[in-house]
Amino acid sequence: MSRIWIDIDVLFSRSSVEICPPSVLRVVLEICQALQVSASTQVGFVRRKGGPQNWVCVDWSDVQDLPAVTRYRAGALHLTGRQVSTTKPSKISEGASFTQTNGVADVLKTQLQVLRAGSGWFGAAARYSLQRWQDNRARRTALSKTAHVPVRRHRASVLSGSSLREVVRPGDLFLALGSTWEREDYPQTVRWLRDVLRVRFGLFVHDLLPVYRQEWFLKNKTSRYKTWHQTILPLVDQVFVDGVDAASEVTTYLAQISRPLLQPIVTVPLGTAPTSTDAHLPVQERGEIGVEGEYVLCVATLEPRKNHELLLRVWRRLLQVMPATTIPKLILVGEVGWLVSDLMQQLENSDWLNGYVQLVSAPSDAQLEHLYRNCLFTVAPSLAGGVSLPVLESLHYGKPCLASHALAGNVSDQGLVKHFDPLNLHDALRVIRNAIEDRHNLKQWAKEIENRFKPVSWRQSVETILRHTV
Amino acid sequence: MAAYTIWIDMEDIFQYAAHNRRPSGIQRQVYEILQVLQGCISRPEDVRIGYVRKGADGDPACIVSAQDVENLFASLADDEIASVSGLSRKTPSSKQARRKNFSLQSVNAKAVAFRQFNSLRHALIRKFEQMPEPVGRPLLRAGTLQMRVLRMIRDLRNQSAVRHSASGENVPVRIPQSGRGSSAPLPRPHGMKPDDIFLVMGAAWADAAFGERLRAVRKSYGMKPVLLIYDLIPLTCPEWFPPQVVSTFSAWLENVIPQCSDIMVISHATKKDVQDFLVQRSLHLNQAPWVVPMGGGFGDMSVATSGPDAPGLPPAKSYVLFVSTLEARKNHILMFQVWARLLREKAYTDVPTLVFAGRPASMVEDLMQQMENTDYLDGKVRLIREPSDEELRCLYKNCLFTVFPSLYEGWGLPVTESLLFGRPCVASNVTSIPEAGGDFARYFDPYDFETVYDTICRTIEDREGLKAWEDQIRKNFRPTPWSDTAKAILQSCEVAHQSSQPTLRRAG
Missing domain, CATH: 3.40.50.2000 (Glycogen Phosphorylase B;)
Known part of the structure; x- marks a missing residue:
């Protein structure tokens, strides 16, 4: 029986969000976990140890403690929003001359805040170093287990730490699940796999946006991304994608560079929620999230494609047209990515829209689930993108989702999502305002989701992959 | 009909020139209006134009000569134009040019220092942003707050400069030997009369202490302030401005509007914003803001169509x-x-x-x-x-x-x-x-x-x-010629002037 070898190098590296977006990492992890559970005898995990032909096996149990994995369990919650202690410049009232002492006091107070923020750096730096040290130790432990002479027997009779060359058999599949484009010598690996080891090569393509929308990515990423895919795609025996958009991007690109596709593209349905969160968040932890009152949720890394600026404008308009007490907060969940410094500046300038906007970074899976379960509805104003995990998660947790047209056309949302034009403020405002005001309708919609939505487990994703490989 | 003088406040443009090399929209507009203002006066024997700025000796308004104003705009004009007219800013050749350009040079030095400071600031911000987020965050916050402190100190200094002679500005104007003190009326500089007009056309909100200055001008000199408002964007769209600017601007408006005898706006859209603001802050004006027609064009338009194309x-x-x-x-x-x-x-x-x-x-x-x-x-x-x-x-x-x-x-x-x-x-x-x-x-x-x-x-x-x-x-x-703008402004000044002379108006 042929086996699947999965490249999990990305879990060992410490890549930035731009190189390895959280959504990609999520897919890699969930598929690995599901494979490990449902087909442990057929699957092996490998990572690179040196040159492009030097790959070693890794025991899945050693991966469990890697920071890339543990952060979903533990989280590192951080809240950003309105500053509690905003210094108001003393008001100059008519008639009374500007009281200088007051001004000086203000200056001193603010200067004190500077010192406090500055001294906060030492703590932050110490915490960060400690975190890094722990991460590194976990990584080193995982690495040392695989680096030395094989010590343990894998259930699949694959020796942890043994070289891929020794255990692989012709006809096996080597699967790259994501963010492998970072390695420029990957073509050498693929050639070695196919020509020397007679192993088939499978690639999961999440999107080719850096090729088509290069304004959203830094230049060195786009050029590397382009070259990498140009060389690799013609060598791929089996391309996997998560939806029709990615599939059409791949076929268009191959046509553009006049290269053939070796096998029809296989669409893998994505799981609708993280597998790891079975338990509800303990009561005492709920308060610690620090999000109170009604809120609308938007889960997305802050980067230009995700179009957070539209939401900022919609909420600004809502503040103009609706009574302040009836407007829910906007909770953004995600890491601050790239090309959003002006957006962040606008949020700061407007005092986080007078406190109506909050940013939640790095919640654990349990905290994220809690945020989903308690929101009014979710919004996804992305400018491009295909299948979006947050949209599926929203439906999975029974929450209505307003998504951009760019995310329409996918069967995975089962027709339960309402759409708007992400480039039209009026349309977005109308749809969002409607959802806020018409609670009855919102309830009906949530009920319909509860009744009709069929969750997809990551096991189903894995079954599709297995069907096309083994 | 009593003769009066319209004193145009140039302080903000002097300040602007200290930090910038090129004029922005507002400075351009003020320049164009000033070019035609004199010519538009229908009764030159009764209405005169003068220029004022903040004095270095706590004087809220001291007189600036027309020549100084001309030099001021020349310093903001193009390098090309400056070189054509023989005023090379970098290397003044003649003694006269050297003297003339003295203030301009120190203005330039200041602008250079300002630019250097800014590039350093941006470099630091980039550096902090490149750090891992948890480490960079406190530094960025400290930096933002430090900038706020610097701005506050600057505002404080500006404020004290009104009352104390702490201003280090190189003022190329006569400094009146007037006393100070807010209760006793200041001896007016020669030429100023009560019921003269104090016309504010520029970006005066940059000065947080402007309200007090205006009060001194109004109470001590008895002049009638007339204000031209361009927009209220810092209030309507605060996300585009540093918070300090928004709160300063807001306090400025609240403080200044009630003191003005007349308010002009440059568009109906701004008029609506001003009226919304008045309602929101429960302020009242004697008459609705006037909409002044805006002129168009800059410099000599005839050159535009005839001259050869600029290279590159x-x-x-x-x-x-x-x-x-x-x-x-x-x-x-x-x-x-x-x-x-x-x-x-x-x-x-x-x-x-x-x-x-x-x-x-x-x-x-x-x-x-x-x-x-x-x-x-x-x-x-x-x-x-x-x-x-x-x-x-x-x-x-x-x-x-x-x-x-x-x-x-x-x-x-x-x-x-x-x-x-x-x-x-x-x-x-x-x-x-x-x-x-x-x-x-x-x-x-x-x-x-x-x-x-x-x-x-x-x-x-x-x-x-x-x-x-x-x-x-x-x-x-x-x-719309700039003269239409100028005429509307003059009319507004006339109304403000007359409102202070009920007897005369009734007699007329």
């Missing part, structure tokens, strides 16, 4: 022009997105170049990076930094048409300028912009990308329609 600019009829400082509010990103889509959907050769003419300012870092990421859309976007007046004329003259997608304006001068040069303008339809463009510009909704794209696409494709549109502008467009 894109070839004629190969580009679409967008004249504006690059900042978030002006919405350059929208045009960038339109052009990105044009290039995705059309042949490269069918797409005209998009020319941004202006200086990158606040909150366009990400736009600049996006342009860089695409190599300025493979050369289809060009950023002509800080164009001179001459270059601007050429750019206008030779463009296919202009675009102006701004999200908020008090007026929209680039739209008027485009029409003055006979160039069609496709502009956004929000706030005051339709007032500036009238029936001669075409409009799109900047919040609806699809219509923006369609409008621009059609304008690019339909060259015959563009020609007809140009002809229509040439034939029918009647620009």
Whole structure:
């Protein structure tokens, strides 16, 4: 029986969000976990140890403690929003001359805040170093287990730490699940796999946006991304994608560079929620999230494609047209990515829209689930993108989702999502305002989701992959 | 009828010149109005014009000579013009030029120091941003707060400069030997009379202590303040401004508006914003704000059509022009997105170049990076930094048409300028912009990308329609001369002056 070898190098590296977006990492992890559970005898995990032909096996149990994995369990919650202690410049009232002492006091107070923020750096730096040290130790432990002479027997009779060359058999599949484009010598690996080891090569393509929308990515990423895919795609025996958009991007690109596709593209349905969160968040932890009152949720890394600026404008308009007490907060969940410094500046300038906007970074899976379960509805104003995990998660947790047209056309949302034009403020405002005001309708919609939505487990994703490989 | 003098406050422009080399919209407009103001006075024997600025010795208003004002604007004018008129700013040759340029040089030195400080600040911000987020965050916050402290100290110093002689400004004006003290009326500088007009046309809100100065001018000198308001954008859209600016501006307005005898605005859109503000803050005015017609054009327009083209600019009829400082509010990103889509959907050769003419300012870092990421859309976007007046004329003259997608304006001068040069303008339809463009510009909704794209696409494709549109502008467009603006301002001053003389008015 042929086996699947999965490249999990990305879990060992410490890549930035731009190189390895959280959504990609999520897919890699969930598929690995599901494979490990449902087909442990057929699957092996490998990572690179040196040159492009030097790959070693890794025991899945050693991966469990890697920071890339543990952060979903533990989280590192951080809240950003309105500053509690905003210094108001003393008001100059008519008639009374500007009281200088007051001004000086203000200056001193603010200067004190500077010192406090500055001294906060030492703590932050110490915490960060400690975190890094722990991460590194976990990584080193995982690495040392695989680096030395094989010590343990894998259930699949694959020796942890043994070289891929020794255990692989012709006809096996080597699967790259994501963010492998970072390695420029990957073509050498693929050639070695196919020509020397007679192993088939499978690639999961999440999107080719850096090729088509290069304004959203830094230049060195786009050029590397382009070259990498140009060389690799013609060598791929089996391309996997998560939806029709990615599939059409791949076929268009191959046509553009006049290269053939070796096998029809296989669409893998994505799981609708993280597998790891079975338990509800303990009561005492709920308060610690620090999000109170009604809120609308938007889960997305802050980067230009995700179009957070539209939401900022919609909420600004809502503040103009609706009574302040009836407007829910906007909770953004995600890491601050790239090309959003002006957006962040606008949020700061407007005092986080007078406190109506909050940013939640790095919640654990349990905290994220809690945020989903308690929101009014979710919004996804992305400018491009295909299948979006947050949209599926929203439906999975029974929450209505307003998504951009760019995310329409996918069967995975089962027709339960309402759409708007992400480039039209009026349309977005109308749809969002409607959802806020018409609670009855919102309830009906949530009920319909509860009744009709069929969750997809990551096991189903894995079954599709297995069907096309083994 | 009693004779009176209109004292025009130049303080903000002196301050502006200390930090900037080129005039922005407001300084230009003030300059154009001042050029024609004297000529528009109907009774020159009764109405005189004078200039004032803040004195170095705690004087709220001391007189500046017309020559000083001229020099001030010369310092803000183009390098080319300065060199043509024999005033080389960097190396003054003659003794006279050296003396004349003394203040300008120190102004320049200050501007250079300011720029160096800013580049250092930006370098630090970038450095902090590159750090891992948890480590960089406290440093960024400390930095932001430190900047706030510096601004507060600067404001404090400015305030104290009104009452104490702490100002280190090199004031090229006579300093009156007047005493100070807010209760006793100050001895008025020679030439000033009660019921004279104190006209504020510039960006006086930069000075947080302006309210007190105005109070001194009003109470101690008995002058009538008349204020020209351009826009209230820091209040309506605070996200585009540092919080300090917003709160200063807000306090400034609340403080200054009740003291003014008359308020003028430059557009109906601004009038509405002012009225909304008054309602919101429960303030009351004796009469609704006047809308003053805005003139158009800059410098000598006849040179525009006759002179040779400035070198190094894109070839004629190969580009679409967008004249504006690059900042978030002006919405350059929208045009960038339109052009990105044009290039995705059309042949490269069918797409005209998009020319941004202006200086990158606040909150366009990400736009600049996006342009860089695409190599300025493979050369289809060009950023002509800080164009001179001459270059601007050429750019206008030779463009296919202009675009102006701004999200908020008090007026929209680039739209008027485009029409003055006979160039069609496709502009956004929000706030005051339709007032500036009238029936001669075409409009799109900047919040609806699809219509923006369609409008621009059609304008690019339909060259015959563009020609007809140009002809229509040439034939029918009647620009508002700056003299209309000046006359309206004079009228406003007249009304403010008369309101203080009930007996005379009744007699008249």
